[in-house]
Amino acid sequence: MNKIETTISTTNRRNFIKNAVLASLGFSILSSCNTEDLFCKQEAVEGIIPDPNDYLSLPPGFSYKIISQSGDIMNDGFYVPGRPDGMGTFPGDSGDIVVIVRNHENSPSPLSNSPFGSKNELLQNISNNQLYDAGGMAQPGLGGTTTIVYNENTKKVEQQYLSLAGTYRNCAGGVTPWGSWLSCEEDVTKQGGNTEKDHGYVFEVPASNKGLVNPEPIIAMGRFHHEAVAVDPNTSIVYMTEDRPDGLFYRFIPNVPENLNKGGKLQVLSIKDQPKMDTRNWEKTTFKRNVKTQAIWLDINSPLAPEDDLRYRGYKNGAARFARGEGIWFGNNELFFACTNGGPGKWGQIFRYKLSPDEGKETKDSISASIELYKESTDRGALNMCDNLTIAPWGDLMVCEDNGVCNRILQIKKDGSIRTFGININSDSEFAGIVFSPSGKTLFVNLQENGHTLAITGPWNSIS
Template sequence: MIPRRKFLGTAGLAFLGLQRYAQSAPSSRVIEPHGPLIPDPDKILDLPKGFSYRIISKRGDRMTDGFKVPGKHDGMAAFPGPDGKVVLVRNHELRLKMTGEGPFANNFQYPKELDLDLSHDPGKGGKRPYIGGTTNVVFDPKTGEVITEFLSLTGTDTNCAGGAMPWGTWITCEETENLTQNSRALNHGWCFEVKATAEPGLQKAIPIKALGRFRHEAVALDPDTGILYLTEDRGDGLLYRFIPDKRNDFHSGKLQALTIEDQPKADIRNYNPADPGPKEGDSMKVGWIDLEDTHAPKDDLRYRGFEAGATKFARGEGIHHTPEGIFLCCTDGGPTRRGQLFQLKPSGSADKADTLTLFLQPEKNDLLTNGDNLCPAPWGDLVICEDLIDPSFGEHTHVRCVTPEGKIHTLARNARDKSEFAGSCFSPDGKWLFVNLQHHGLTFAITGPWQG
């Protein structure tokens, strides 16, 4: 097992005060390094004392390009922009029927000025197009204001999460397995790459078909090896990795699925208390199985992978590379269905097994419930967005933090209801945390005394 005290650690920004607090805290995992949350008089977002938020984007508002801010905000990443600005690339998890939340005045038909060749699936002649996609938001960290906001990708379906690439792009993932529908010529369930540009304009949607066709959730790049890791949001999904033929180019290469050594067809969801899998803290040696027919016209990639020996995960969602490995949330894993947090440690060698550790499996008193999107914080914690899947789990969702020692504390609470948080990410200088409240169509910029 990899010691928790060696967890994340962003270079030069170790949050030593929080680590000392966690080490001296009682045996309970629950800590309050920033003190309790203060109720928001506007009943939108509760934060600790000294923290504040701004709503920087709202569903339905008019953007710079004249289109409306689409709804269903989801995965997101922050990139350095020109002149000290920050460029956010944000997903919109919109399905074909969600016409009331799309970016156009008439979401049953594209505007005449929109170039149909830029859309992945414009329908027939621009009628009944898919309205999922991404928007780019240019934020000024000095003033806390949005400078520019525009549609950057369209014609895709159910854009859930994704992953930031170090060369300044965002890979957005379709969380769907839709085959051709309504006499359409195109399938969905792909990944697309979007530039984190500050210049308004719609980008051409090009599916990265080598990454497979399944219900994609998120991706994380290992910058040391150039290998891309991918999650699948299914109750019986797999964990994938893609080895490109050419570094930083994902249009050709090999797609594989994780398997536990000496345990082919393992099930580590831990759904059944009578037949438990790994315990919290357990580490497993893992390898990878090559996959065939990865475009999966029968939506059976996970079934075929499992039969070949791959490991079954419980709704793999957020995934992120850190200096201490790759962390991923499985939203409803564990006997109480409150989720799991895994740590994958690549060996860096084809001749040596990788290591998978069940880092955290929260129970009722551990606060964290149904972790979804996640990101590393500049001081070394993991920031995790909640997406409550059971009405009995609570009346409000939260943004939680997991410390290097496995302690849990709360950064924010949805003061309205249990709409999920999504898309947490920090500005390059670490002073602003951006996060979405999905069903309300809000993007927040939060700032405060992060480091004590």
């Protein structure tokens, strides 16, 4: 398949007007996406221009390019693995260079996603100690990360290579202020059979590394279904989501700032004076929208959790429960995180956590941190199973959907309104790994099941 580059220009407005005939019932219903509706596939959505290549529809003036796809040969001789997921970006050696570290959410099978070939024939080119779990050099972990060196000026990939290997289902993660990517395993497979090591950990990948890193798990950050992380640049405290229907929200306070392997304290969030709060609102509304609620943190021991019971122990001790915690991103003394199937319709929630002035060093006299149910979908046409997210340079949230039907990139503006930024009209694949370049000129995102990494550019000031 050739690389695709296309611009959604104003010349396509005639097609848009033609499709807009479908909109006789009003634009208020056109954002609804399900198998019964034609609106999302026909793209009669206000402000979105149909893509003539039937791939990705965007606002006028925006263009996309597939910069990497699974099966490509990388500079190190391995294949680009399948199922790209979370990503982080970092400044390169010059102003035009962006370093992208990209997760791959792969188990030891199928081999169609393997960086080592359809029969793992390239395993002979990697040493056992470069793989976290070599699987007896017969069934290695196929997750991990790849690193892409991208030139924003030429819009070309200059290098790409494996940077973490042998892990399982590296889903999301997060960037650190000291220039590394924290890659998270969303898997708690235990040692046994072909599996040589326990899984369910966070691994650190320096963006400056030119090849494979030493695959060392940060065990003090806990063993659970890790999803995403966000790091406070002032304290190095790491906030973590858990992709489980009954997951918790975690905080890791490192013993040594910027050195997570030196150990630290793992904690879980609880609602002050309301232990065991169920924020999911599945049965009834127990956690109201747009109400700032005081949050406290509880210590949790035995982070290795051989029985995969951190969330049970934390909840028993009073922690709040969340519905599939997913993407998380740090803002100005606050962070936002998504819960994919929270809310009465299980169509998604987004929470906002505001830090305490004494974050990580709270006393009984401290001003408490707060947590707020910022968004809860009551209409899947507006928000349908939010997943990865990022904060745009101008402060809006950019949110990926993962609903298996019609997936969009949504823009949640600072006033709380929601608009559609992009629509996948090529496949049922989720969007994943959404992140801006350090310059703010390029938005990178993956179409996971397509195996594609995209670079999107355009007049950002027109939507900010």
